[in-house]
Amino acid sequence: MVTVHTSPQRLTTSVPGPLSERLTSRKTAAVADGVATTLPAYVDHVTNDGIVVDVDGNSLIDMGSGIAVTSIGNSAPRVIEAVKAQVERFTHTCFMVSPYEEYVAVAEALNALTPGDHDKRSALFNSGAEAVENAIKVARHHTKRTAVVAFDHAYHGRTNLTMALTAKEMPYKLGFGPFAPDVHRVPMSYPLRDGAEFSGAQAAARAIAHIESSLDVTDLAAVIIEPIQGEGGFIEPAPGFLPALLDWCHQNGVVFIADEVQTGFARTGNMFACEHEGIVPDLIVTAKGIAGGLPLAAITGAAAIMNSVHAGGLGGTYGGNPIACAAALAAIETIQEDDLLGKARHIEKVMKDRLLGIQSADPRIGAVRGRGAMIAVELVKAGTIDPDPALTAAVAAEARRNGVIVLTCGTDGNVLRFLPPLTIDEGLLNEALDIIAAAFEATR
CATH class of the missing domain: 3.40.640.10 (Type I PLP-dependent aspartate aminotransferase-like (Major domain))
Structure with missing residues (x-):
């Protein structure tokens, strides 16, 4: 099992780091502008329990699974x-x-x-x-x-x-x-x-x-x-x-x-x-x-x-x-x-328990919903159900800056979506939730 490190030990540079920024420059010169990237931290290798290591040596916690593609991990034996x-x-x-x-x-x-x-x-x-x-x-x-x-x-x-x-x-x-x-x-x-x-x-x-x-x-x-x-x-x-x-x-x-x-x-x-x-x-x-x-x-x-x-x-x-x-x-x-159905249900419990706890103290969270390892947080303007896409973007950016790959979605762009691999190490999952909770605090 991969040793779970604390966030400062996992990040060796800013995210994205200098090598990723050079690759972004190459992308700009070679790839059509219509092909966008959520987090331009270029991948070097991965571990199957939820870590993406970028070319700058940063270990990012994967809460996106390539948009639900690598559910069994992205290097499944x-x-x-x-x-x-x-x-x-x-x-x-x-x-x-x-x-x-x-x-x-x-x-x-x-x-x-x-x-x-x-x-x-x-x-x-x-x-x-x-x-x-x-x-x-x-x-x-x-x-x-x-x-x-x-x-x-x-x-x-x-x-x-x-x-x-x-x-x-x-x-x-x-x-x-x-x-x-x-x-x-x-x-x-x-x-x-x-x-x-x-x-x-x-x-x-x-x-x-x-x-x-x-x-x-x-x-x-x-x-x-x-x-x-x-x-x-x-x-x-x-x-x-x-x-x-x-x-x-x-x-x-x-x-x-x-x-x-x-x-x-x-x-x-x-x-x-x-x-x-x-x-x-x-x-x-x-x-x-x-x-x-x-x-x-x-x-x-x-x-x-x-x-x-x-x-x-x-x-x-x-x-x-x-x-x-x-x-x-x-x-x-x-x-x-590997009983990944059971693992998905366990991930749901861990995530919902934590996210519902955050919601109880934050009126900007309109809903926590989803099943298994497909969980969302819908962000609204406090006291209403009006979408707040700006807040969503800010929370996602803060989480990414601190090493968590987070996706957004929703017709109004006001939903954080979490799709961790079903193989994610529970320590990493809890660390990701710590960083997400801190991102909510940082955007108050």
Whole structure:
């Protein structure tokens, strides 16, 4: 186990340090300005228990996991060994040309692991956005309908269709239109803003009424939703919201798509966030944590829906790359053998206990929410629920300056989001929480 050091011992320079600043200058001269970085402290190496060591020798506590990608750590031993073994055999053939067992094995694992015991099929892709886009293709092909419903605060990707599904204008959509047509947005269940008395059933009724009044339901192919919204602010809908939507979809022949790109693979304390409310989506989209840091994504769903697409209608040159597939099988084994579901639930308890304690003394914290190792703090102007993005940016900057990799999110940019690896050392987690608490104090 890596020895946990105190913060002054971990930081050898300012963050970012001089070597990182030189690399930033090179980035500015070589990389398009549109590619931004949250914390320009360039990585040298990592440890699997939550430390990122930068080129200046600073040891940063990782509370971002590459935006929920490296949930099993970013140097997981089983993944390393599986990748090495696969690279020595072959790196690529294209499954659509010369197939290989690893692709089939990942599909079998997904069919078994995703919610529901019905007959399922899977298809593999490269990124969450690519998988979302293909899920919409499948739903449209199956239903012979075109319209799609997405939600306020949603994030589904950066391709043209997924930008249409995504709600947030800046930085994801501004100046990039026109977007794919026949996408309709409806209200999300948002407990902080709806109020404690507004139930999940009521929020679902509001969304359904909006759907039924604004489009022809007989032409609605799919409803797509993140069971816990990611970029939109880690918004956890009120209990009953998701089951009511699913029931309405089934009553109206609409495909219910769960976007579990960020919430899947043990991140929320269950293998998939849908399981918290016992719902079984028609299609489930996965990526991020699926392969321990390698690019892989998938759609898994009812065989009748997935098999409705003609041969050759799904695929892609790199989809289900054998190296990524080997990593995915090792990642799944790691989650199961190392009880990372239990670790995620323990992280939730540690973090919520501490953050709720901070909230009790700080009226600028409007909500502490989330599940497992997907926890958020929404910051507001004291005494109101008005978003405070400036405070959020200040707290995040202070935490980063002191060696904690912290992300922000939310439609208004007023949410701190925490996505530590499920393998994080508990001492490091508590040290990160100490630094975050100090950042709140420093910004009073």
